Amino acid sequence: MRSDVLLSVRDLRIAFDGIEAVRGLSFDVRPGEVLAIVGESGAGKSLTARALLGMLPPGATTGGEVRLLGETDLAAQRGRRIALVPQDALSALSPVHPVGDQLAAAVRSVSRVPRKEARARAVAALERVGIPDAARKARAYPHEYSGGMRQRAVIAMAAINNPDVLVADEPTTALDEERRDQVLKVLAEQREAAGAALVLVTHDLDVVREHTDRALVMYAGRLTELGPAEEVLTRPLAPYTAGLLASLPQNATPGRRLPTLPGTPPTPGVLPPGCAFAPRCSLASDTCRHEEPEPQQVDGRLVSCHHWEDA
Amino acid sequence: MNTPLLDVRDLVVRYGAVTAVDQVSFSLHSGETLALNGPSGCGKSSTAHAVLQLRRPDSGEVRFEGRELTTLTERELRPLRPRMQPVFQDPYGSLSPRHRIRDAVAEPLKVQGRWSREGGPDRVAELLDRVGLDPAYGDRLPHELSGGQCQRAGIARALASDPRLLVLDEPVSALDPSVRAGVLNLLADLQDDLGLGYLFICHDRAVVRHFADRVLEMRGGRIIT
Numbered sequence: 115m116r117s118d119v120l121l122s123v124r125d126l127r128i129a130f131d132g133i134e135a136v137r138g139l140s141f142d143v144r145p146g147e148v149l150a151i152v153g154e155s156g157a158g159k160s161l162t163a164r165a166l167l168g169m170l171p172p173g174a175t176t177g178g179e180v181r182l183l184g185e186t187d188l189a190a191q192r193g194r195r196i197a198l199v200p201q202d203a204l205s206a207l208s209p210v211h212p213v214g215d216q217l218a219a220a221v222r223s224v225s226r227v228p229r230k231e232a233r234a235r236a237v238a239a240l241e242r243v244g245i246p247d248a249a250r251k252a253r254a255y256p257h258e259y260s261g262g263m264r265q266r267a268v269i270a271m272a273a274i275n276n277p278d279v280l281v282a283d284e285p286t287t288a289l290d291e292e293r294r295d296q297v298l299k300v301l302a303e304q305r306e307a308a309g310a311a312l313v314l315v316t317h318d319l320d321v322v323r324e325h326t327d328r329a330l331v332m333y334a335g336r337l338t339e340l341g342p343a344e345e346v347l348t349r350p351l352a353p354y355t356a357g358l359l360a361s362l363p364q365n366a367t368p369g370r371r372l373p374t375l376p377g378t379p380p381t382p383g384v385l386p387p388g389c390a391f392a393p394r395c396s397l398a399s400d401t402c403r404h405e406e407p408e409p410q411q412v413d414g415r416l417v418s419c420h421h422w423e424d425a
Numbered sequence: 426m427n428t429p430l431l432d433v434r435d436l437v438v439r440y441g442a443v444t445a446v447d448q449v450s451f452s453l454h455s456g457e458t459l460a461l462n463g464p465s466g467c468g469k470s471s472t473a474h475a476v477l478q479l480r481r482p483d484s485g486e487v488r489f490e491g492r493e494l495t496t497l498t499e500r501e502l503r504p505l506r507p508r509m510q511p512v513f514q515d516p517y518g519s520l521s522p523r524h525r526i527r528d529a530v531a532e533p534l535k536v537q538g539r540w541s542r543e544g545g546p547d548r549v550a551e552l553l554d555r556v557g558l559d560p561a562y563g564d565r566l567p568h569e570l571s572g573g574q575c576q577r578a579g580i581a582r583a584l585a586s587d588p589r590l591l592v593l594d595e596p597v598s599a600l601d602p603s604v605r606a607g608v609l610n611l612l613a614d615l616q617d618d619l620g621l622g623y624l625f626i627c628h629d630r631a632v633v634r635h636f637a638d639r640v641l642e643m644r645g646g647r648i649i650t
């Protein structure tokens with residue numbers, strides 16, 4: 115195995131009732147990197163993130179393989195070497211236990227340290243995410259925390275066992291810019307302190323530009339393109355990525371209608387033959403309508419498109 | 426100048442000792458989009474709720490189509506309510522999870538006595554078509570729609586009341602960029618065709634700059650620009 119690969123995803127397939135929502139996805143996560151996963155609603159981002167944690171919803175059948183440093187039992191590694199930063203901090207914490215106890219329990223779930231030491235680590239972890247008077251706050255219940263503090267507490271909990279990978283699914287969606295930046299700052303600090311990689315699912319392309327190293331763009335359960343975030347966002351190779359960027363208001367003429375992708379997102383199970391994006395793509399050719407494009411290397415990036423040179 | 430659609434003067438909303446909205450004044454004309462921009466907790470949504478009289482303000486005036494709302498009884502407000510409709514952020518939360526889209530859009534027509542067995546279903550189909558939803562989606566439940574489709578259904582339901590003012594509270598904040606662009610374009614088209622006034626609450630500066638005619642910045646309950 116190559117040492118620059120921490121997590122490897124190979125031909126991942128996730129289906130419900132025989133209908134594939136993730137359709138053969140392969141990518142790597144490198145040690146310490148921040149990888150963004152972007153793509154249209156329903157593209158399979160959350161399912162992919164959950165597959166990394168070995169926590170797919172009931173009824174899901176899977177194919178392919180996810181390996182964390184060679185290990186395939188991801189569920190057994192959850193909380194140890196890979197951890198989830200939940201989107202909804204309130205529902206991620208138990209309302210009936212003090213926050214500090216919940217962090218201490220996370221410590222004791224992976225290592226047999228004495229209660230007292232686990233509690234001390236919990237307080238230190240809360241301190242590290244900037245919770246004032248952490249020793250006292252550790253004894254408080256989630257409802258006694260402000261929304262922002264709760265969010266920091268769940269980040270502290272995810273990072274408390276120094277995982278190799280943190281996975282966050284839309285941790286900042288619908289937060290205003292100030293709160294968004296606070297959450298991302300705390301997340302970055304904790305990630306650096308743990309030396310962990312971060313897989314960040316987001317639809318906020320400003321976040322991708324400013325806070326991530328590489329971007330994986332998904333469409334209809336497949337890889338559309340993958341490359342350095344800055345390059346993907348400034349010189350997209352795939353028509354879908356170009357359309358996504360064009361729809362940003364900061365790239366549009368005020369007062370005019372925003373450019374949109376024509377048509378509607380594909381429905382799993384009733385995909386067109388060939389490239390799933392073809393019905394919405396201005397470059398679609400007969401080849402596109404018959405052959406599904408496979409990822410190919412272009413300048414150290416990956417793109418799945420028959421006509422990337424024209425995009 | 427003609428009467429504004431909405432004229433708010435010295436609006437104050439308090440929650441206990443906290444003043445969430447502090448002497449806020451603005452006016453809005455038909456066909457115009459006025460944005461309220463600011464961080465969470467600055468009083469944007471409290472202003473929206475007070476304008477809609479979902480929460481009665483502690484003081485100040487809210488004049489809608491020339492009528493002062495704050496002094497009206499709930500009963501007097503009832504015939505005016507359909508003309509000012511909210512659209513909220515969470516597209517799924519704003520529709521009842523157990524009602525089919527068709528019934529959600531039909532409900533205002535029925536409540537307002539504008540439903541007939543012949544005309545009602547046609548009107549629902551027309552409204553769904555108007556917001557860019559195939560009327561076949563009427564059969565679905567909210568969770569069987571994507572976020573963008575669900576937000577369109579919410580807009581169709583608001584339009585069923587023949588409103589003059591839409592109070593849009595973070596209507597696109599939960600949507601991805603390409604879907605968001607489609608919903609913003611739809612709102613712009615509806616405004617052009619129907620002359621609606623929009624009070625547009627949004628924390629995303631780029632969206633606000635693109636979409637609004639005028640922007641008011643709010644901080645700590647006050648308008649600062």
Ligand SMILES: Nc1ncnc2c1ncn2[C@@H]1O[C@H](COP(=O)(O)OP(=O)(O)OP(=O)(O)O)[C@@H](O)[C@H]1O
Pocket residue numbers: 130135153154155156157158159160161162171172173382572601
């Ligand atoms: N538990 C489930 N049962 C059946 N289908 C599911 C389930 N979870 C997800 N799906 C389907 O799989 C597809 C991908 O879903 P996923 O949640 O991964 O999308 P996403 O990219 O995260 O979208 P969003 O941006 O809206 O969060 C969708 O079509 C979805 O309806």
Ligand code: SF4
Pocket residue numbers: 352353354389390391392393395396397398399402407418419420421422
């Ligand atoms: S493969 Fe063809 S249809 Fe698909 S994105 Fe590329 S050009 Fe468009």
Ligand SMILES: [Mg+2]
Pocket residue numbers: 159160161283
């Ligand atoms: Mg998701």
